[in-house]
Amino acid sequence: MMRVCVFCGSSPGRSPQYADVARRLGAQLAARRLALVYGGGNVGLMGVLADAVLEAGGEGIGGIPEALVALEGAHTGLADLRVVGSMHERKALMADLADAFIALPGGLGTLEEFCEIVTWAQLGLHRKPCGLLNTGNYFSSLLAFLDGAVTERFLRPEHRSLVLVEEEPGCLLDRLLEGFRGPKLQKWIDRENR
Secondary structure, three states: OOOEEEEEOOOOOOHHHHHHHHHHHHHHHHOOOOEEOOOOOOEEEEHHHHHHHHHOOOOOOEEHEEEEEEEEHHHHHOEEEEEEEEEEHHHHHHHHHHHEEEOOOOOOOHHHHHHHHHHHHHHHOOOOOOOEEOOHOHHHHHHHHHHHHHHOOOOOHHOOOOOEEEHHHHHHHHHHHHHOOOOOOOOOOOHHHH
């Protein structure tokens, strides 16, 4: 593994622990010589994370749509900032560049990006590990939803296991680096019973 894509908020969030975990993740990425791939912004947790990577001597690759350059303030400290035409291009770029994916706390964009990349894994479009940093139990409601989807037979347990969860950046990176690969099986449950 060489590059880790991190989805996170363009706002700092209510609790200072969110910025703290972003800083610690950034330092861990740099210490392990893992490049950061992220949305290219200089605001919120995105900016905190990128700054932490750069301050620790690491590499950051940003992908930002032209329409968001002024809104999110493209991070000018990155040696590799790629301005793209759309959100779709941004997500495709990040997916292509990354060897693993992590979500930190964030809003709808963070959730949408992470869920899409896990869905792609479920469909067999990639076999790259995906993890949540559940800082302060931020993602516990999402995890309960996924567990409920398994109970209600909308999600296979094997596909639920695609989402690795830890509270500490080092522990999550350890699991991602172990070479976790999702199961190869059909997404559909009881398809023959239609």
